[in-house]
Amino acid sequence: MLLYLLKRLGYGVLVLIGINLLTFFLFFSVNTPDDMARLNIGGKRVTQVQIDKWKTERGYDKPLVWDAAQSGPQKLTHTILWERSASLMLGDFGRSDARQAVDIGHEIKTRMGVSLQLAVPLFALQVMVSVAFALLLVFFRHTALDFWGVVLCVLMLSISSLFYIIVGQYFFSRVLRLVPINGYAPGLDAIKFLALPILLSLLSRLGSEARLYRAMFLEEASKDYVRTARAKGMSEQVVLFRHVLRNALIPIITSAGSYLPYVFLGSLVFESFFGIPGLGAFIIEAISGQDFAIVRSMVFVGAVLYIASNALIDVAYTWADPRVRLG
Numbered sequence: 001m002l003l004y005l006l007k008r009l010g011y012g013v014l015v016l017i018g019i020n021l022l023t024f025f026l027f028f029s030v031n032t033p034d035d036m037a038r039l040n041i042g043g044k045r046v047t048q049v050q051i052d053k054w055k056t057e058r059g060y061d062k063p064l065v066w067d068a069a070q071s072g073p074q075k076l077t078h079t080i081l082w083e084r085s086a087s088l089m090l091g092d093f094g095r096s097d098a099r100q101a102v103d104i105g106h107e108i109k110t111r112m113g114v115s116l117q118l119a120v121p122l123f124a125l126q127v128m129v130s131v132a133f134a135l136l137l138v139f140f141r142h143t144a145l146d147f148w149g150v151v152l153c154v155l156m157l158s159i160s161s162l163f164y165i166i167v168g169q170y171f172f173s174r175v176l177r178l179v180p181i182n183g184y185a186p187g188l189d190a191i192k193f194l195a196l197p198i199l200l201s202l203l204s205r206l207g208s209e210a211r212l213y214r215a216m217f218l219e220e221a222s223k224d225y226v227r228t229a230r231a232k233g234m235s236e237q238v239v240l241f242r243h244v245l246r247n248a249l250i251p252i253i254t255s256a257g258s259y260l261p262y263v264f265l266g267s268l269v270f271e272s273f274f275g276i277p278g279l280g281a282f283i284i285e286a287i288s289g290q291d292f293a294i295v296r297s298m299v300f301v302g303a304v305l306y307i308a309s310n311a312l313i314d315v316a317y318t319w320a321d322p323r324v325r326l327g
């Protein structure tokens with residue numbers, strides 16, 4: 001397994017280098033440093049003096065990929081590519097392009113903690129509730145409960161998450177006044193601000209997840225080893241939990257594991273609507289403010305999380321099914 005993980009690490013580094021270069025050239029083929037300066041300075045009359053000053057303050061006054069005026073390694077290192085993109089590989093995210101010029105690395109560390117407070121309980125509840133609901137439908141398959149449960153799943157997955165947010169804020173915050181409509185507070189006070197977005201996000205994803213897991217369980221329940229277990233006199237509960245659930249763990253791990261990057265990156269929609277200062281809101285603010293430095297950094301962080309999540313999923317396969325060997 002160690003050799004496999006080292007191989008995946010090598011592949012991951014190559015993928016990150018490719019993503020880093022691709023992101024860099026996409027950004028600077030669409031917008032030159034002068035264009036970025038105009039967007040960030042704002043106003044109708046932006047002078048070249050202001051543009052040059054902005055570029056100098058943020059390190060965009062250097063050549064893009066090659067500085068012929070320098071000598072030796074500085075031909076490569078004294079460039080925007082090295083200082084603004086290659087530095088990401090070392091964890092140096094630099095400062096944002098906005099007027100405040102915030103430390104991106106510090107913001108990521110701070111905001112990731114907030115996003116985790118929202119996403120970790122949501123991730124755990126999502127898996128447990130979806131699996132439990134799907135097993136309930138399979139246990140009562142071919143009954144009215146199964147039929148109306150599937151109808152409910154289709155109805156829930158057909159409704160936009162924005163509908164859940166608007167109705168939830170109106171009903172739970174304005175009518176019942178159980179929780180604040182938006183905002184955030186550190187410490188234990190965060191619970192009252194995070195309870196509603198967790199509940200609404202759980203509802204918005206429950207329909208699609210439960211329907212997917214139900215299909216997985218039904219596929220396993222029709223296999224020969226399940227019929228053999230029933231023929232030996234095992235109860236339906238034992239068959240579902242000891243055989244069906246255990247053998248359906250690999251597709252469940254694959255489905256749930258694909259959500260792991262969002263656990264760290266936060267929810268763009270829910271954090272924005274509920275005023276939660278996590279990474280999701282950070283990305284939205286950067287996009288609306290044309291802050292390319294933050295966007296590039298978050299693309300890189302997202303790529304790292306996806307690569308790590310896929311490696312973690314592969315390791316989890318060996319726990320779910322002893323027949324799986326990594327090599």
